[in-house]
Amino acid sequence: MSDAVHDVLTAVLVLAGALMCFAAGVGLLRFPDVFSRIHASTKPQIFGLMAITTDVAVNNFNVGTVTLIVAIVLFQALTAPMAAHLVGRAAYGTEHLRPDLLIVDELAGRGAPGSPGAAFVRQPPPD
């Protein structure tokens, strides 16, 4: 690969990752509730990491680097959605949400035992 193409590829991927991180910061600042902030926060965790690690792999293309980068992306892709899902579930169960911003609430009627949303709601302790 020629040197100019190499530099341009490096610059584009680094700037893509940096832009994702900045966009996540702006999203955290501007979005109104927990769910939309989760939406903003998962972008640099996967897409930014993939752009940056692809950049590292392009710059040092050998077996050890590529293997380690595949492991990094794999572990991040396993753990980041799990964390986001748990935070979202906790946000729904403890009512850290704004119901006026929801378009569809498939867990409505969640208080009733046996309803689909019953598992998501932490019941208040018996007095």
Place this chain on the structure above:
Amino acid sequence: MMQIVAIIAGLLFALGGLLAVYRIVRGPSVLDRVIASDVLVATVICALGAEMALNRHTDNLPVLLVLALFAVLGSLSVARFLPGRDST
């Protein structure tokens, strides 16, 4: 050209990290703080990787692996053991 790219990328990383810190400090609920700390960890991961890419070495890759593996534990434990209906 690479120095200009490095400066722009550094500014974007710094701004993203600062906005995440602002949300950690202000954030109306504990879940907002957890999400913002996740964003802060992701920003640190991306900044370490960008430094590797711009300087053409691979010294930070084990750090990235450890962060990708263990950054989940904080938000996982807070989300799991969150007390119900706090207003803070």
